[in-house]
Amino acid sequence: MQWLAKISSFAGNTFAIWIIIFASLSYFFPTGFTWIAPHISLLLGIIMFGMGLTLTVDDFKTVLKIPKSVFIVSVAQYTIMPLMAFGLAYLFQLPPELAAGVILVGCAPGGTASNVMTFLAKGNTALSVCATAVSTLLAPILTPFLTWLLASRWMDVSFWSMFKTVIQVVLLPIVLGILMQYFFQKQVKKAVAILPLISVIGIVGVASAVVSVNRDSLFVNGFLIFLVVLLHNGLGLCLGYWVAKLFRLNYADQKAVSIEVGMQNSGLASSLATLHFAPLAAIPSVIFSVWHNISGPILATYWSRKEETKRKLVTDEKTLNN
Numbered sequence: 001m002q003w004l005a006k007i008s009s010f011a012g013n014t015f016a017i018w019i020i021i022f023a024s025l026s027y028f029f030p031t032g033f034t035w036i037a038p039h040i041s042l043l044l045g046i047i048m049f050g051m052g053l054t055l056t057v058d059d060f061k062t063v064l065k066i067p068k069s070v071f072i073v074s075v076a077q078y079t080i081m082p083l084m085a086f087g088l089a090y091l092f093q094l095p096p097e098l099a100a101g102v103i104l105v106g107c108a109p110g111g112t113a114s115n116v117m118t119f120l121a122k123g124n125t126a127l128s129v130c131a132t133a134v135s136t137l138l139a140p141i142l143t144p145f146l147t148w149l150l151a152s153r154w155m156d157v158s159f160w161s162m163f164k165t166v167i168q169v170v171l172l173p174i175v176l177g178i179l180m181q182y183f184f185q186k187q188v189k190k191a192v193a194i195l196p197l198i199s200v201i202g203i204v205g206v207a208s209a210v211v212s213v214n215r216d217s218l219f220v221n222g223f224l225i226f227l228v229v230l231l232h233n234g235l236g237l238c239l240g241y242w243v244a245k246l247f248r249l250n251y252a253d254q255k256a257v258s259i260e261v262g263m264q265n266s267g268l269a270s271s272l273a274t275l276h277f278a279p280l281a282a283i284p285s286v287i288f289s290v291w292h293n294i295s296g297p298i299l300a301t302y303w304s305r306k307e308e309t310k311r312k313l314v315t316d317e318k319t320l321n322n
Helices: 002-013 015-028 034-054 057-065 067-077 080-091 096-106 113-120 125-151 159-183 185-213 215-246 251-262 266-276 279-321
Strands: none
Touching (some): 002 185, 015 279, 034 185, 034 266, 057 125, 067 125, 067 251, 080 096, 080 125, 080 215, 080 251, 096 125, 096 266, 113 125, 113 251, 113 279, 125 266, 185 215, 185 266, 185 279, 215 251, 266 279
16 A cells, blocks of 8 residues: 555656646547547546545634635635636637637636645645635536636536536535545545545546547647646736735735636536537646646745745844844
């Protein structure tokens, strides 16, 4: 079990690399990955079940301890990213499928990778974990509603159909995971170490399937989508930080809000796009999945080093004064 935990940790730390490798393989050898496409919902359900296994009652008690911060993150999550997605889709005059896909990414809840990035950035990890849980539990209502509200300009969106899908592949698996963790804590504690590996396999599988069935469209629209994704993610990180600063949250909270807002649950967006829109609509979420797992570590490393430099200066100053 210990060696499996090490493999899992390695897979989690090198997640972006595996996404790039398998996305490339599925692009050049699509027939080897198209069989995964019908199983995307199952893969997402497994990922969400794993997320539920990591959540405890104490995580939700955090809401009562820092309600202001959690409220700010939740509002920022479901306003900044959806509106930014709408604006970029309109500005770049994206084709209907791509516009709907970009908006769907923007309307998705925060991703669990944000918790790791916040920890590495020396931000408020408790706030990040709590905010991810809250935004995910709000997703069955807000993700379909906001997608319907903003994407209907380009494509027909069925709120109820998407609502039922999110309930089935997100809410139910998470609730089952939470219940499993609550009643079988000792057994779950042993299994938690391998969850990053399961998540990586699931998301890599989803990304590979989407790329394999959209090879030709990706060749034509790849650069444009990457540019939109880069702007979407970058502006989300910046605006999340400035919103937290505007409401005078402390520095650790500012970092948590920035990362939480800028990093989306692209796996959910990809699954919903594949099920409810044309396959092409899932491409923005796949590229977002790759990019935010590159931009996130870069930003986390910058903040971490900045924090270490600051602490060193304080220590040196105290030493000189003594």
